[in-house]
Amino acid sequence: MARKLSVTALVLLVLVAVALPADAQKGPIKIGFLAPVTGGAAQVGKDMVNGLMMWLEEHGNQIAGRKVEVIVEDTQGQPNIALTKVAKLVESDKVHVLAGGLFAHVGYALAPRVDQLGVPMLYPVMAADDLTQRKPTKWVVRNGWTSSQPNHPFGEYVAKTLGYKKVVTVAIDYSFGWEQVGGFQKTFEENGGQIVQKLWPPLGTTDFAPYLSQIKRDADAVFALMVAQSALRFPRQYQDAGLKARLPLLGGGTTFDEFVLPSLGDEALGAYSALMYSAALDTPINKKFVETYRKKYGKVPSYYSEVCYTTGRWINDAARAVGGDVENRESFLAALRKVEVPDAPRGPVKLDAHGNPVQNIYIRKVEKKGGELWNTVIHTYPAVGQFWKYKPEEFLKQPVYDRNYPPCKAC
Amino acid sequence: MSGEFFIGQIFNGVSYAALLFLLAGGLSLIFGMMRIVNMTHGSYYLLGGYVALTVMWRGAPFVVAIVAAAIVIALIGIAEWNAFLKRLSGQELGQVLTTMGFALIFQDLGLVIWGGDPHTIRLPETLSGSWVVGELYFPVYRVFIVGVAIAVSLTLWLVLEKTRLGAMMRATVDDPEMARGVGINVFRISMGVFALGAMLASIAGVVAGGFVGVYPGADFEILPYAFVVVIVGGMGSLKGALVGSLMVGLLDNFGKALFPELSYFTLFAPMALILAVRPTGLFGRA
Secondary structure (H helix, E strand, O other), X not given: OHHHHHHHHHHHXXXXXXXXXXXXXXXXXXXXXXXXXXXXXXXXXXXXXXXXXXXXXXXXXXXXXXXXXXXXXXXXOOHHHHHHHHHHHHHOOOOOEEEEOOOHHHHHHXXXXXXXXXOOEXXXXXXXXXXXXXXXXXXXXXXXXXXXXXXXXHHHHHHHHHOOOEEEEEEOOOHHHHHHHHHHHHHHHHOOOEEEEEEOOOXXXXXXXHHHOOOOOOOOEEEEEOOHHHHHHHHHHHHHOOOOXXXXXXXXXXXXXXXXXXXXXXXXXXXXEEEOOOOOOOOHHHHHHHHHHHHHHOOOOOHHHHHHHHHHHHHHHHHHHOOOOOOOXXXXXXXXXXXXXXXXXXXXXEEOOOOOEEEEEEEEEEEEEOOEEEEEEXXXXXXXXXXXXXXXXXXXXXXXXXXXXXXXXXX | OOHHHHHHHHHHXXXXXXXXXXXXXXXXXXXXXXXXXXXXXXXXXHHHHHHHHHHHHOOOOHHHHHHHXXXXXXXXXXXXXXXXXXXXXXXXXXXXXXXXXXXXXXXXXXXXXXXXXXXXXXXXHHHOOEEEEOOEEEEHHHHXXXXXXXXXXXXXXXXXXXXXXXXXXXXXXHOHHHHHHOOOOHHHHHHHHHHHHHHHHHHHHHHHHOOOOEOOOHHHHHHHHHHHHHHHHOOOOHHHHHXXXXXXXXXXXXXXXXXXXXXXXXXXXXXXXXXXXXXXXXXXXX
16 A cells, blocks of 8 residues: 555656646747738738747747747738737637737727736737827737827927928828827927818728819928828829829828838839838948848838837847746736837837837938938937827827817818 | 819719729629629629739730730639539529639639739839829829720620620520520620620729729729619619719719718718619619
8 A cells, every 4th residue: 555655656756747847948938919911901011020020030939048939810900800819819829928910990999808818918010199198008018109109209390390381181091190190280280380181081092082182282291191001002193193293292100111112113202201210220230120131021121020020029028027937927017018128220219107118200201222212311309208398297188189189270 | 162173073083983884894794694693793803903913023014914814804704604603594692602602712812822912003104194284183094094994885885786796695685585596695695795794804903903903802892882883873784884883983082072071971872862763773674
């Protein structure tokens, strides 16, 4: 009997000994990545996936000493599909951290679901303002930007430096478009400019002719906010309608982003826009990033590539801070919020008290160099936060930017 | 609202209508002749664009690309009709399901072969740019689309009304049994019409590729518009397809320009009204 017991004990001991190190290693860190890899926004989706993969490959597919497994799910840019996929990633793939996503309205739709699932999710791209303003969420960590962030300085720049007085806006009709136009309008009008007309083509508009023919011809310039496939079509149609020769084109950063620049021709030349990244950024870190990316994927990285590349590093830094223990979600989440990246390709990045990155905003102009289009950086606003020069408490008293806020007094 | 604005919008509406006509004309013919509600029509449109792209990537000019797309898609149409639809003659539900199935297969096939990226068909120099008349700009390409639509509708009209072949086709529509009785090969005529419809859809796809691009999902995006045109104009009537396209093109444009918040309403409310008054559409026969 005693002998039998000791054998059982021995077997148990061996089992425990075998099980323990396995438990300590815990298998790979699983990253669930959402991106639209098919459909109209497929090029953007590819840039996003490539950015993350490039960081991981550069670092031996390891984070904090653990192997990394990335599971990419296609959202097709649709909120309903994103909601299904995010649940799949958490419940059936058991990922430790989520990242990615495209379109601000998808961001708003996902946030409550992510809070329910209780898994940290990084938003490198989805810029919905209110998620770090009036509707903060627990589990979403924004390491990208707010829609209005680059346009606060841009509105001031257009009014003061470019000296335009009357501007017409043409923006895609959803939260990202409203917030981009809102931010631009606020500072542009505070610096003496006037928005004289706002046009809102729906997301997925293919033919802009009905909007282009309405543009008031006595304006000084047109601010166009395009995303995904609409950025492919708008500049050409703008030129064909005879507008480029009369009204200079300004844009949100995504309108002239590097994901679309190689597909555009001279119709984009001379356009101004603002964003926290440009592939033409003249720093050693960025030059190396652009060169490596280009060698690997045969094209210049876009802002989408950069933010997702930096997302790889973000997850790494947080995982290392908790000693690789990403299973402890609460402490991992806290670590994700503490990450500071002093030398990302786009420049230094750290989160403000409300959880949105403070980063450089670059004013860019589309120019041709060596037969290619580039967003030449012509001015840098260092360390811009989501509230610009306003006090957060004051800023948060105004409603979130939308179609009718700020109201268009000169329309 | 200036006169310029109206002329500009009318031009935009008409050029969009021209595109819709190319697509819906074929759909309407197929239905009129064979009573087939062809859900694959959107796929022909998309595949046409892809075939043209592939040919152009190999260095062929735009015109060759249009011809290549038309031939390839017509052959696909013939194959689909011969292998499947021919056997289902008279079984409406079976036909709808078969064509729907093909639409889904073609959608995935497109994704497998050409990937998920959106593409634009590069236009030849002669078709880019704009014509300037006073204060108005007319993009050359849109004028070209209108030209293609006019040429196609004239040809169709001439063939249907003035030739022996057209007479046989009309006879087949009116009374297939009698047509067969006087020695018309109804099957061959039907196959020809199906191929013609597919061909027209593919031409629409190539033409559309020049200004809205070729991308996954374009097939099911355009199909409802084609159906609205055919339903408003009346199934099976070429004249109906023409008038329907003009109505949809103009309503869509003016709706978006004048009442952007109501743009779907301004498109679909008149359709509901027309169907309430004339359930068979403007030019349709029961």
